[in-house]
Amino acid sequence: MPVPKSNLYPDFNIVRLSHVEFMVTDLAASKAFYADTLGLQISYEDSETVFLRALEERNHHCIILRKGQKAEANVLGFKVYDEQELDKAEIYFKEKGLPSEWIERPHQGRTLRTQDLHGIPLEFYARMNQLDPIHQQYKLYKGVRPLRIDHFNCFSTNVDESVAFYNDLGFRVTEYTEDEESKKLWAAWMHRKGGVHDMAFTNGRGPRLHHTAFWVPNPLAIIDLLDLMSTTGYLENIERGPGRHGISNAFFLYIRDPDGHRIEIYCSDYMTVDPDLEPIKWDLKDPQRQTLWGAPAPRSWFEEGTTFANTEISDSQLAAQPIVAP
Numbered sequence: 001m002p003v004p005k006s007n008l009y010p011d012f013n014i015v016r017l018s019h020v021e022f023m024v025t026d027l028a029a030s031k032a033f034y035a036d037t038l039g040l041q042i043s044y045e046d047s048e049t050v051f052l053r054a055l056e057e058r059n060h061h062c063i064i065l066r067k068g069q070k071a072e073a074n075v076l077g078f079k080v081y082d083e084q085e086l087d088k089a090e091i092y093f094k095e096k097g098l099p100s101e102w103i104e105r106p107h108q109g110r111t112l113r114t115q116d117l118h119g120i121p122l123e124f125y126a127r128m129n130q131l132d133p134i135h136q137q138y139k140l141y142k143g144v145r146p147l148r149i150d151h152f153n154c155f156s157t158n159v160d161e162s163v164a165f166y167n168d169l170g171f172r173v174t175e176y177t178e179d180e181e182s183k184k185l186w187a188a189w190m191h192r193k194g195g196v197h198d199m200a201f202t203n204g205r206g207p208r209l210h211h212t213a214f215w216v217p218n219p220l221a222i223i224d225l226l227d228l229m230s231t232t233g234y235l236e237n238i239e240r241g242p243g244r245h246g247i248s249n250a251f252f253l254y255i256r257d258p259d260g261h262r263i264e265i266y267c268s269d270y271m272t273v274d275p276d277l278e279p280i281k282w283d284l285k286d287p288q289r290q291t292l293w294g295a296p297a298p299r300s301w302f303e304e305g306t307t308f309a310n311t312e313i314s315d316s317q318l319a320a321q322p323i324v325a326p
């Protein structure tokens with residue numbers, strides 16, 4: 001199917017992606033990875049959880065690590081414009097026939113829990129506890145100097161369906177690849193906040209979370225992280241890169257946390273706020289779409305991902321090909 005026309009006036013106003021909650025099997029090991037090595041800042045911790053934020057963020061958290069038996073993702077979080085938009089969101093998901101409920105979440109205001117059409121657990125809120133700015137406290141900058149959460153990328157068994165669903169929510173497609181034979185979408189990148197994406201979908205066994213990305217100041221921060229990881233026991237956690245993507249034009253590195261959750265370190269994509277911005281189509285056979293410099297990705301990167309808690313997964317409806325990008 002062709003990319004749908006952007007819905008510039010969705011039923012409720014999503015500002016941006018906000019946070020992810022990971023189940024981790026060794027909380028201390030995960031804390032060491034995210035706080036000591038990557039440089040995210042701890043905003044709250046107890047014996048079961050660690051809440052972290054990046055250096056530009058005033059919101060209380062962009063990632064929650066929760067101790068558990070199985071490494072999976074509990075939820076993807078999104079921020080809406082205000083409380084009124086949150087009420088509109090409840091009406092929207094109920095009309096769609098999707099399960100939705102109000103839940104209590106620490107450090108967040110009213111939170112609506114629901115799911116997308118394929119079962120990805122989602123939560124929406126308008127207000128999160130606000131913390132003091134730390135972006136000019138340079139003594140805190142360490143690791144890869146993460147500034148903010150940037151995007152999620154998920155495996156989808158039917159990318160056309162995922163794109164139609166998120167398009168209706170007001171996410172706008174910036175770049176995509178299409179299967180030449182079937183004319184079905186193979187992958188698509190969609191945004192709310194004015195970058196290349198808040199959410200991306202790639203054909204594959206799903207739904208699963210392929211990666212969560214953090215924005216960093218520049219490529220040198222990524223080189224510094226590689227030096228740090230390769231000399232502090234994290235050599236095996238470096239999966240792909242560094243490099244520059246064709247799609248998104250961003251500089252990237254993919255790493256795996258101690259449980260295998262994939263994190264992308266990402267910078268230098270471009271602004272997409274124009275409502276009439278035309279999406280860029282890429283040829284599925286063009287190797288530069290993944291890495292502008294041509295280096296291939298390892299097999300693990302095409303096949304492995306994080307399952308969502310209590311969510312069934314199934315095979316893709318399109319034949320498997322090794323295709324994923326930013």
Ligand SMILES: [Fe+2]
Nearest residue numbers: 153213264326
């Ligand atoms: Fe990405």
